[in-house]
Amino acid sequence: MAMPPHMDARIDFHGMPACRLALDDGSQVIMALHGAQVLSWTPGGQAERIYLSPDADLSGQRPIRGGVPVIFPQFGALGPLPRHGFARNLAWHLEAIHSNSREGYASARFSLCDSPATREVWPYAFRAELTCCLSENRLDLELEICNTDHRAFAFTAALHTYLRVQEVEECQLTGLHGQPYTDQTHGRSARDTAPELTVEDEIDRLYHDLERPLLLREPGRALAIHMQGFPDAVIWNPWERKCADLDDMPPRGFRHMLCIEAAAITRPIELPPGQDWYGRQTLVCL
Numbered sequence: 001m002a003m004p005p006h007m008d009a010r011i012d013f014h015g016m017p018a019c020r021l022a023l024d025d026g027s028q029v030i031m032a033l034h035g036a037q038v039l040s041w042t043p044g045g046q047a048e049r050i051y052l053s054p055d056a057d058l059s060g061q062r063p064i065r066g067g068v069p070v071i072f073p074q075f076g077a078l079g080p081l082p083r084h085g086f087a088r089n090l091a092w093h094l095e096a097i098h099s100n101s102r103e104g105y106a107s108a109r110f111s112l113c114d115s116p117a118t119r120e121v122w123p124y125a126f127r128a129e130l131t132c133c134l135s136e137n138r139l140d141l142e143l144e145i146c147n148t149d150h151r152a153f154a155f156t157a158a159l160h161t162y163l164r165v166q167e168v169e170e171c172q173l174t175g176l177h178g179q180p181y182t183d184q185t186h187g188r189s190a191r192d193t194a195p196e197l198t199v200e201d202e203i204d205r206l207y208h209d210l211e212r213p214l215l216l217r218e219p220g221r222a223l224a225i226h227m228q229g230f231p232d233a234v235i236w237n238p239w240e241r242k243c244a245d246l247d248d249m250p251p252r253g254f255r256h257m258l259c260i261e262a263a264a265i266t267r268p269i270e271l272p273p274g275q276d277w278y279g280r281q282t283l284v285c286l
């Protein structure tokens with residue numbers, strides 16, 4: 001059933017306007033209007049799956065460290081815009097909430113349109129929508145970009161998912177074997193030869209043209225990660241030294257997170273006037 005964003009779905013999350021979706025089985029997702037950013041996902045009866053830094057700045061004045069930042073229209077420093085674009089640092093509008101307890105899902109749709117502030121740094125008219133759909137053991141995040149300008153534009157984008165892990169060194173990530181990547185710490189290109197990826201040091205890799213879904217295994221649990229429309233993936237962990245440089249993350253925070261980002265970076269998306277693009281990341285607890 002489609003509903004306007006009703007009052008009980010709107011919550012205050014440590015002073016931040018947010019929205020909470022819940023299912024009868026106890027599954028819950030919390031999203032901030034700032035950045036349309038997922039902050040927490042707890043599948044029914046299970047532990048938290050999303051890493052949100054306990055030192056994250058929730059004032060709405062800077063990007064939130066953790067959760068699932070929406071990166072648009074520029075990934076990282078690959079252009080003249082503020083790092084990772086502006087979408088993660090603006091208040092989005094909560095458009096609608098749908099909930100169907102019989103079918104067992106709930107979803108929320110957020111939007112962000114161009115404004116004088118965005119046009120000052122990126123001179124195009126656009127409409128972005130982020131839809132979050134919660135179902136049993138599963139979270140779907142879909143980013144849609146519509147070119148509402150009279151000129152074509154190009155952008156890069158990502159869903160910068162910070163997964164919460166019990167202990168990063170005990171994780172094994174499969175699905176990347178044979179994939180070409182660029183090591184963003186050294187700017188070198190290589191091909192992954194290991195049957196599974198383990199993280200025991202700083203990692204910042206841009207994998208190109210993924211061919212398979214990913215599987216993140218930890219002792220006692222696993223998560224399948226599937227992407228549509230996003231051809232690339234970024235795997236990031238700052239490790240000890242870079243983590244110490246982040247003033248919004250505790251010194252040992254890097255041990256409990258691994259970013260697995262659904263991304264469109266290698267080939268910027270070219271969007272003619274009036275056209276839409278969308279990309280999706282699906283997380284499934286196994």
Ligand code: BG6
Binds near residue numbers: 160234
């Ligand atoms: C990742 C990048 O996506 O985001 C890293 O690949 C970067 O290079 C990281 O350090 C965090 O970026 P920020 O701007 O949120 O500190």
